[in-house]
Amino acid sequence: MYPGAFAATTPDKPAIVMGSSGQVVTYRELDDRSMRLARLLHARGLRRGDRVAILAENHPRYHEVYWAAMRSGLYLTAVNRHLSPAEAVYVVRNSGSSVLVSTAALAERATAILRELGGSTIGLMLDGSAAGFEAYEEAIAAHPPRPLERQWRGDVLLYSSGTTGRPKGVIHALPDVEVDDPAGGLVAQLERGLLGMDDTSVYLSPAPLYHAAPLSWSGAVHELGGTAVVMERFDAEQYLALVERHRVTHSQVVPTMLVRLLRLPREVRERYDISSLRQVVHAAAPCPPAVKRAVIEWFGPIVSEYYSSTEGNCFAFITAEEWLRRPGSVGKPLIGEPHVCDELGHELPPGEVGILYCHRRDASFEYFGDAEKTRETRHPRVADWTTIGDIGYVDEDGYLYLTDRQAFMIISGGVNIYPAEIEACLIAHPTVADVAVFGLPDPEMGESVHAVVRLESGTEPSPAHAEELRAFAREHLAGFKVPRTVDFRDELPRLPTGKLAKGRLREEYLGAAG
Template sequence: MELRSSAHTDTFTRDGLPPPEQWPHLTDLGYPDRLNCGAELLDATLARMGADRPAFLGAGGEVWTYGELRARVDAIAHTLSGPLGVVPGNRVLLRGPTSPWLAACWLAVMKAGAVAVTVLAAHRPGELATICRLARVGHALCDVRSVGDLALAGVPGLRITTFGGDAPDDLVRCARPGGAPYEAVPTASDDVALIAFTSGTTGRPKGCLHFHRDVLAIADTFSARVLRPRPDDVFAGSPPLGFTFGLGGLVVFPLRAGASAYLAEWGGPERLLGDIAARRLSVLFTAPTAYRAMLPKLAGYDVSSLRRCVSAGENLPAATWRAWYEATGLRIINGIGATELLHIFLSAADDAIRPGTTGLPVPGYEARVVGPDGRPVPDGEPGLLAVRGPTGCRYLADPRQTAYVRDGWNLTGDTYIRERDGYFRYVARADDMIVSAGYNIAGPEVEDALLRHPDVAEAAVVGRPDEERGEVVVAHVVLRDGVPPGEETAAALRAFVKTRIAPYKCPRELVFRDALPRTPTGKIQRFRLRDGALE
């Protein structure tokens, strides 16, 4: 597979691509050789639909038109490639709560030909340091509210520029609109646009490299063919832009359609319901957990503006789908995606929806269920979900590439059943990853945080099925001699863990044990903890 001539001066990401023979089969959607997704999403949409349309709405009531958005994005891009010294191919870390400014920074990084590394505001210093080391990040644009942990990460040589504060060198002050337009760097369609990090089952994050053409592909497949947005839609949702689910649903899809997006940090189900009513939101992206949490509170809010509801991040139970439909008359569009494939690849909408199933392959994608030998299993039998299409897994310099991609197919780590009529039904995760409220949580990473506490001798973390969150994190802990088990100790351990890793990874339950079950060779038998065999 021959790559186009790169526009990147800094070739780190291209050098870090896996060998072409390890790539999945990729469907060609016919994009031109030179393509900048930032220019396509913003400049091309503005030229097609006008500058006076609303683009981004903020929590403070501000409304940015497409013209105002472009002026701000161009000013940021000029600052990046001018005073900040960012050259095409440099990695730029983006951190902060969801806001119009964070999205504008992402678009500016795209137009400047740099590579966005968008992380969660919840990431702790150690996690940020690991991501920056793996991606060799030298620049960061950070909301002033989220700069503390990034500074504590102590990343060598990292230049942090804040926005939203009062400092004289704040990005908002330095990047004032009104200057010359910024001509987007003519990146190749297969130049890397972003590195999205996902945790593996060991807790060591994997960087997923996605091209400029990939960003448009998710809009031109799932969004255009399944979601089918309209220019008058107002998008919103709970996933942060550090998740590709949020990046697609709150930035890429609305801009590609000439629609608008309400960009505000997640404030819980009641605040989201209030925003739906006040902002007349029409397209909602969130996880099943949030839909379940909103159900008992619906009576107090006007949600009549909603037109499309999308669910992903965890399996959507049929009962939740039916309860939402009975309460609102809206059919939730269920879907499964992966950071490795950037966004949703199995889904269904409208009359094609079948509650209890994920759906069908999104147009442009293929899917099948395979056995351990990689061959398709008969319909009705469980196996591993294999997918291929215009996007796919390309890990940044990671030997786990060959485990995820086999024979040109992406193996997502999910167990599925394909029904006789072609619908795909989720069974379970095929590995030890815990999926709780849409968050992927690696058990060994939580164990490592617990074991750093002086009172913990051993720890094993597993997921337990939960009706509200899909799964919850349960930690089985062996305390050191003399440490009393009980709620006071559990509270102290939770508080300690939250200082080491993101709070959503913290165990919701702690079970104190005298010993952990092990094999004769000393390996922990996590299956016995999961299935309750020790109770």
Template sequence: MTNTTIGKTTFKGIVCGSRHLTHDEFQHDVKRAASMFSKMGVGEGACVGIFMRNDIHFMTANHAANYVGAYAVLINWHLAGEELTYILNDSEARVLVIHADLYRAVKDAIPASVSCLLVETHEGIRKPFGLTVDQCAVPEGQADWQCLLESEHPLQSPPVQGPSSMLFTSGTTGHPKGVRRIPLNADGAASMRDFRTRVYGCGPGARCTVPGPLYHSAPNGYAMQASKISDLLVIVPKFDSETFLALIEEYRLTGAIMVPIMFIRLLKLPAEVRNKFDLSSLEFIIHAAAPCPADVKRRMIEWFGPVINEFYGSTESSAVSACNSEQALAKPGSVGKTVPEADIRILDEEGNSLPAGVIGEIYSRFPLMDFTYNRKPEARAAMERDGYITSGDMGYLDEEGFLFIADRIKDMVISGGVNIYPAEIEAVLHNYPGIKDCVIFGIPDEEFGESLMAVVEAQDNIELDTDHIKSYLREHLAGFKVPRRIEIGRDLPREDSGKIFKRKLRDQYWQQAGRKI
């Protein structure tokens, strides 16, 4: 690894904590890992599982799998043993690259057919997650990734063209489904590089950071490109607001891929903290994955400058719309216009196209990034209409072609026959003084079928009054959109991206009622 005293504002390569690899050093490791995979029988069409936190070794394994023509199966490291077993069996993964501390928790769930390569959990990961040194060491007798890597010679054959990462959907309605991309030829790969450069901002010359989990589709696609063609990629094991600002200044970063909760946490920092960092290097922040309240977007643009961009899409569809800062200010709440590579339709339940301004289900088509579900072609067919697919989001296009998201079908609450979209209410709640975070969902109601419930989390040392919160909501929303029940939550369950795990909160109420809808 390169000496960390190198000038950080000019360093080019891959960074994670105190570890710095030049691009040549990184590619050397990728080819050594590719050689290791090849000797283990991993070739074209095979699968390599990755069960890791954000780390340089994650990227090495990801690129190395693709180098030999295999799919890198990215697995959410929060998953319980049974869920991990299912994904490894469904993908027929031959190899699993896994952090040592995570291996200790799930080793009994790993099928005997899967060869494990254990990665020592580095100090830069250990400290933010509160792990012990013993937890992070590779157990004696287990295959040590780093030792094996250092003993390998780089693979001399050229990389196989086509494969990419395989991600599994969340599985909220049954077992998760693996999204297997149709391999691209050389021209298709070049088109995707150009697309990501334009829409994500991680092209040649960029200095990028990924503070979100690499097992998610957008951060992974961003990091895979940035680690290949951008000047710098800084991998962040765990997002911290002040540390993130310090990294921008320290490495003169030009871009990042983020989610709205990160914006909200940045804006909660005291003014004296926010103002002490030089952020003038920033050129292109891209965000996605969740609705961003219009006021949060406006405040971020005022602070960071007109560098805030957004895209809308899904694991299956890729990015099908994009919105820059100017458009966001002109069309508050919009996720932008359809990108040239895609097409979007708003359809009713019968599959008819709906006029501008009318909410329906969002269907999209992105031919360059086509896919099938691993071993489940019937699942792909079930979500498709005339070649267009849906991820279950509701929304509308306005007269000028700007897309607005109402909510997900599964998150929509039907109370007394009225459709209510929680995302709209959450956007208002985020502006309430003293609220750190919030979530809205439907709970069983004998009279109305289901009614709205809000769980809000207070900022430190702030006392919230639920009656006053209701009064505030009535000033900004129709009465039927004001939750009947508001609770103050603490230590709420969260996904790795920082978002509140809505399903875990919601499910407990429906289990008590003995029904799901």
């Protein structure tokens, strides 16, 4: 379905509630305003398959731009507002977006982007105006809240974070259905089938909406008729307060958020009633087993996990009960048939670690405008097996385990070492707030294991503490996995989605080493 179906039956029901401000967008507002914007875009010449970009903070109008694209057969490109100006210009230009929607809060960056694009892109600004931009409210007010004659379903064209090389745009063929198709989009089907979500669900989204999961999963809530509570930014205690205030039933988080929730003082954690929660799903990055066990003990057996990507070539899912029997697994693939292969493309037997390829019969992806990068994702002999560079294995019962990203695997003395395993060990130390592990060149071993650590407040970095962390790792890991060196930093570069910008950090160390 789509918001129009619920605007007809429950027009005053909140479709969106902003976490800090409390601002509410009803289904009537979401439907009417997205229709007006869809008509404006059509009047400006955009047709099925064209692109619209949005550069915004988590804003109450974000999803009306999303739904205007979804009901016009357009692609929506959500621009990471933390990209450098050059990267943001590249994303808008590379996507071929005809329109850029932004906000007064980001006016300085938005006007610089529009100026660099050279007048080829229409600018619409929420909450005011700026050089080169039309005032959004005035622009959509000139168009009636009536649906287009054909409301072809659109899609997103989202870009990688750009931490290694240029951002890559992931594009899928548009579905050959209209937006009111009763089956709804794939994410809505997953929410309904796996998580039991429906029009009574209240979904808490704590992450930036430019990221694939928060944008699409919140949008899918509107296909089910539920309410999406959107946090402007993540704060651990506010998260618990919002669960209590809005009787949240479902939420999706990243492991970093779980770590921060667990590190709240016990009296703070016990202050809030979170009994309304029926499912808390985590994804986007590996979750240290100790963290996951602790969250399951706190929340109960409602902590599920899925593995997927913007490319969408695979989707695996695992419940808390399954995970406790198979700790470390990300579940059985429900979409995409997994094939684990060596570097030459030979398929490996169950239990052996290799490059994960997936065969999805009903869909494929491309990197927009980059045929070479697209070719690199294909298996050397089987064209419809695709990989995004993850390494792992499948056990005898078909459960998938991920060990790391191919790009971050360390080869030391001919032995493969997976940083994610070492990071999961070190984050369990009570003084470690954040950690990144990667390989650095070593004249004898090829690469050596290096750790960069952010300590909890109250702990002073020192050579003695570095040795304490190495000794802790030695208690839990094989000797060759113990970091040879440990550095301390006040902050580690993380994307607001929670993903560690490890490529950026490693490049910094490599540059310093010449």
